[in-house]
Amino acid sequence: MGWNRLKWFFPMLILAGAILVFILRSSVNDYILSIICFAGINIILAVSLNLTNGFTGLFSLGHPAFMAVGGYVAAILTFPVTRKAMLLPALPSWLAAQQWSLLPALILGGLCATLAAFLIGFPVLRLKGHYLAVATLGFLIILQVLITNLESFTRGPLGLNGLPLLTNLWWVYLWVVITIYVCWKVKHSSLGRSMLAIRENEMAAECLGIPLSRTRIMAFALGAFFAGVAGCLWAHLVTAITPTSFSVIMAFHLVAMVVVGGSGSITGATIAALMLTSVVEILSPLEENLGAYGISEIIISIGLLLILIYRPRGLFGTQEPAFLVKQRQRVSGEVGRSLSYQNGKGGTS
């Protein structure tokens, strides 16, 4: 059933999205447009983190670190030559002469993030569960310290400001589509099945001949690439980038998106990213007007706790909505149903 419908559904969806982008760009003011861009960037981040955290069960808090790598690389590349001479006098001359346009900078930023993921991944991915989480968090903090101290490239704690405003809704939309497409294809490929298998039961997966470390590093690096791209988009939307831009709070938000959406569900991550962005954007004027700083984080964390208690598998679990998936692809959802509850033995040592 539904073969024809599915064949047409995704192109139509992409087209509808493009029309929506077109309409929005001509009708809505810049402020709302930038919020929509943030939502899009969050979708890229949540969906790509889902590849690492959700599919493969590699609980990483290092996503903001990869954003930072991508963001800084791209920011240095796109920074106007005149401003570079002023703000970054110590930059090597070959770098100071560069002034790239957005797309190559995005791609190089993403690739650098991937490279960083390889470098950190080979040692760290041997760890499991919450040890991996702490190690990636450590990586995030190490990277923040490095960025703060490499002043000739990054201007230290001051960060780079006055970046060209290159990100617009078209770019964001393009990358949202690419990210979702790639992750969707991965999920419904043998690589994706391998990832899910590793998440469910590592030993069984290894016995079936799935190369553990290769699959893990693929998931980590692919997630990092999109995080790097998202970091570039973010930097050129905010037009400033500082070491504290990519913080533990951001890691927390991203993890919250994955958990709320359901680890392993692309649709879930997308919807959760939209939800969380709206919550933040609705509450932040409230924070400023009432002076009640911190209220949005409080609401987000309480919401996350409630979801963890009452709906621990998130909105969608591992599944996608049934009407989007070919029947023969639907198996992954069934596997997901037993989601690692076996691991939760609590205190048995």
Next chain:
Amino acid sequence: MVGYIAQQLVNGLILGSMYALVAIGFTMIYGIIRLINFAHGDIVMIGAFVTLGLVISGQIPFPVIIILVILAGALMGIIIERAAFRPMRGAPQVTGFITSLAVSILLQNLGILLLTAQPRNFFCPDYLQTIFNLGSVSLRTIDLAIVVIAVVLMVFLVLLVRFTRLGMAMRATAENLKVALLMGININRIIMLAFAIGSGLAGVAGMMWGARYGQIDPLLGFVPGLKAFVAAVIGGVGSIPGAMLGGYLLGFAEVLFVGLLPPIYSSYRDAFVFIILILILLVLPTGLLGRKMEEGV
């Protein structure tokens, strides 16, 4: 030069005492329910603010303040356990971890909401600020108090765990939760006790942190909390003596890193601590005194 190194070693001892107190909580909670409690660092913050409140509110003698801070920390730990972690019991490890991250963010932002993010000056009674010299090392009374209080509390804890029925029950629960349950140990009470003791010690560490550094803000607990976790990993997560050892080792290592290398490297101190963490996890995942864990790393 000898005097300088002696001063650095004393600083390391003080920092290590605080890390050790916080690390004990991590290790106790991990030992019993296999949970890395991210919110533990924020108990340090709460302890610091409770102390400040007590000091401002009037002429409460110092020993009473210490006891009240321990009780406040313990109460906070029990509340967190009841509200957030008990409903999560039996869920996958990572769920517990996310929960603790959420609790941590919640506490930090409650702090920001109620107390504002502005750093506040921490008052210390004058008699704790007296400076005296031991050879070439200069100390304040509070520095001495930090070390002494930490050591006394740790000795108490070791005695409690080694020689009382309650301690035996705790060790049994850490050994094997299910079997301990079958032996008629009230596990909920033991888990609550672990949270209470760990958080009480973290609360005292908060008092020390404030007294030592003079300024406190709602986010102060996060990085020391993480570092104390590193200390627990160094000593072997799950081992109480390991946490103490790890705390002191990390304190010395950090202070010597800052004190002996040229000053330009001192801003790398946080990176240095987490590089130690990653190295230890890779090379010696059970830490110095930890036992082998099948599922841990």
